[in-house]
Amino acid sequence: MIRTRMGRRPFLKSTLLAATGTLATFHKALQAQARPFNVMETTIDDVHNAYRARTLTARQLVQMYLNRINAYDKNGPMINCIISLNPQALEEADRLDAAFRQSGMMGPMHGIPILVKDEVDTAGMPTTHGTLVFKDYRPPRDAFVIDKLRKAGAIILGKSTLSEYAGGDTFGSMFGVSRNPYDLERTVGGSSGGSGGALTANFSTVTIGEETFASIRRPGAWNSCCSMRPTPGLVSRTGMWDGYPTMPAQMGPMARTVRDLALLLDGMVGYDPEDPSTAMGIGRTPQSYATALDRNALRGARIGILREAIGVATEPDSDDFKKVGVAFEKNIAELRAAGATVIDPIIIPNLRALLAKRSGNPELGDVALRLYLSRNPNSPIKTREDIKNSPELPKSFPASKATQWMNPLVKTDLARWGEYLQAREELSIAIQNVMAANQLDTIVHKSVEHQPTFIKDGINPPFVNNKGVPTMNTFLVHWAAMTVPSGFTTDNLPVGITFTGKPFSEARLLRLAYAYEQATHHRVPPKTTPPLAGGTKPAN
Numbered sequence: 001m002i003r004t005r006m007g008r009r010p011f012l013k014s015t016l017l018a019a020t021g022t023l024a025t026f027h028k029a030l031q032a033q034a035r036p037f038n039v040m041e042t043t044i045d046d047v048h049n050a051y052r053a054r055t056l057t058a059r060q061l062v063q064m065y066l067n068r069i070n071a072y073d074k075n076g077p078m079i080n081c082i083i084s085l086n087p088q089a090l091e092e093a094d095r096l097d098a099a100f101r102q103s104g105m106m107g108p109m110h111g112i113p114i115l116v117k118d119e120v121d122t123a124g125m126p127t128t129h130g131t132l133v134f135k136d137y138r139p140p141r142d143a144f145v146i147d148k149l150r151k152a153g154a155i156i157l158g159k160s161t162l163s164e165y166a167g168g169d170t171f172g173s174m175f176g177v178s179r180n181p182y183d184l185e186r187t188v189g190g191s192s193g194g195s196g197g198a199l200t201a202n203f204s205t206v207t208i209g210e211e212t213f214a215s216i217r218r219p220g221a222w223n224s225c226c227s228m229r230p231t232p233g234l235v236s237r238t239g240m241w242d243g244y245p246t247m248p249a250q251m252g253p254m255a256r257t258v259r260d261l262a263l264l265l266d267g268m269v270g271y272d273p274e275d276p277s278t279a280m281g282i283g284r285t286p287q288s289y290a291t292a293l294d295r296n297a298l299r300g301a302r303i304g305i306l307r308e309a310i311g312v313a314t315e316p317d318s319d320d321f322k323k324v325g326v327a328f329e330k331n332i333a334e335l336r337a338a339g340a341t342v343i344d345p346i347i348i349p350n351l352r353a354l355l356a357k358r359s360g361n362p363e364l365g366d367v368a369l370r371l372y373l374s375r376n377p378n379s380p381i382k383t384r385e386d387i388k389n390s391p392e393l394p395k396s397f398p399a400s401k402a403t404q405w406m407n408p409l410v411k412t413d414l415a416r417w418g419e420y421l422q423a424r425e426e427l428s429i430a431i432q433n434v435m436a437a438n439q440l441d442t443i444v445h446k447s448v449e450h451q452p453t454f455i456k457d458g459i460n461p462p463f464v465n466n467k468g469v470p471t472m473n474t475f476l477v478h479w480a481a482m483t484v485p486s487g488f489t490t491d492n493l494p495v496g497i498t499f500t501g502k503p504f505s506e507a508r509l510l511r512l513a514y515a516y517e518q519a520t521h522h523r524v525p526p527k528t529t530p531p532l533a534g535g536t537k538p539a540n
Contacts, residue, residue, distance in 0.1 A: 258484060308351055337519070364412070397459070450467050482513055
């Protein structure tokens with residue numbers, strides 16, 4: 001038998017090195033645990049990395065957001081972007097923490113707190129639609145998307161404010177008015193204003209909004225956030241006000257970063273037999289929107305700049321319009337500096353004339369209303385007549401919100417509806433022809449052509465609303481659009497640019513928006529909702 005002996009000195013040396021390494025790792029872990037996690041501007045990746053490092057729990061994260069909401073939503077600056085909080089949020093966090101200790105992450109959204117626009121059903125909480133008429137409306141089931149996100153590990157933290165019945169700026173009889181964290185005298189936009197304001201104030205990691213007209217992109221731009229209205233067919237509307245069989249209304253993700261937006265979208269897309277329109281999305285989604293992001297995507301990209309003023313009731317000669325225009329000029333230069341080939345301007349034939357032909361289909365909307373209400377069989381509200389007969393209806397704000405229900409359902413003007421459908425097809429072809437002729441990857445325009453409206457102008461006659469908001473994507477219906485922060489005006493108010501593209505072009509838009517975000521880093525949190533006392537991010 002041959003025996004080998006390690007020399008005493010090498011053995012001691014290797015033992016000492018091992019011990020030193022272990023002590024260093026232990027010391028680093030202790031240091032990380034001693035530094036409270038900084039919730040400000042945190043991302044999904046930040047949260048998950050902290051979970052894996054055992055320096056953060058879901059309960060701690062939820063409590064941090066609850067602390068911020070308590071400090072700033074109804075107190076301090078009184079942002080007033082939250083209607084209700086999930087009474088089970090901490091319990092859900094505890095369950096996820098226990099599961100994580102046993103077997104790791106429960107899904108791609110594990111422990112991520114989400115605030116949801118209060119027109120989307122979340123079981124165990126009321127869905128108020130911003131109005132006292134629905135203050136006690138408690139759906140027994142989650143919306144399809146909420147169920148998906150819960151199964152992926154998300155925590156529904158609460159419900160955010162919106163205009164009554166999701167139409168217009170964020171004022172409602174259920175809560176009053178929501179205030180823009182960048183200027184408390186101005187609106188957060190609408191109708192997903194609560195989701196935008198709460199997100200920029202760091203009340204949750206990500207939020208969910210909905211857009212029928214411009215209700216995701218406007219709050220995104222006016223709150224320095226990223227927001228997307230996906231192509232109808234990607235994300236189910238089951239359990240959402242104004243869903244199937246209407247088409248323009250679409251639920252969408254909102255986030256402080258493009259990557260978080262992509263990760264949230266990953267968790268939202270999917271086929272839902274209750275919303276047949278989602279059959280159109282089958283085979284149209286990548287394995288992950290997030291993994292396809294590329295900080296160099298603007299190099300060689302061809303960007304068409306739409307300069308024509310197309311916002312609702314926009315005022316091109318006003319100083320307010322011009323201030324946004326100055327910022328937009330800088331944005332175009334930034335696209336060029338990031339390597340894009342900029343075609344400036346592009347001209348879309350008959351654009352404004354065609355947009356003016358927009359029309360609605362009230363009877364189709366009534367079918368959608370009945371389908372939505374039928375998911376809650378125990379509710380006394382089952383039809384528009386029940387809304388009309390509510391004793392709370394006269395409290396609606398503004399008064400026109402009540403009038404729309406008191407009057408009989410307007411019959412669809414089929415002649416106008418037909419003209420709109422024809423105009424929609426003509427404009428879609430015209431835009432695609434411009435894109436083909438110029439080999440464009442996307443079209444970029446101002447997300448909103450005016451700065452955020454003063455609250456006093458929105459809640460008093462003539463009730464200024466939607467001023468300067470481009471609605472081309474919802475006019476076209478099956479087009480994708482997203483906004484990304486693009487800086488501030490000379491009044492220190494946030495602006496955004498919109499990337500828009502053909503149906504199901506979300507992956508391309510996200511790549512381009514991500515490259516722009518990484519080249520500019522325009523996002524700056526508002527000063528009215530600063531960090532609370534207690535900590536920085538854990539050391540890497």
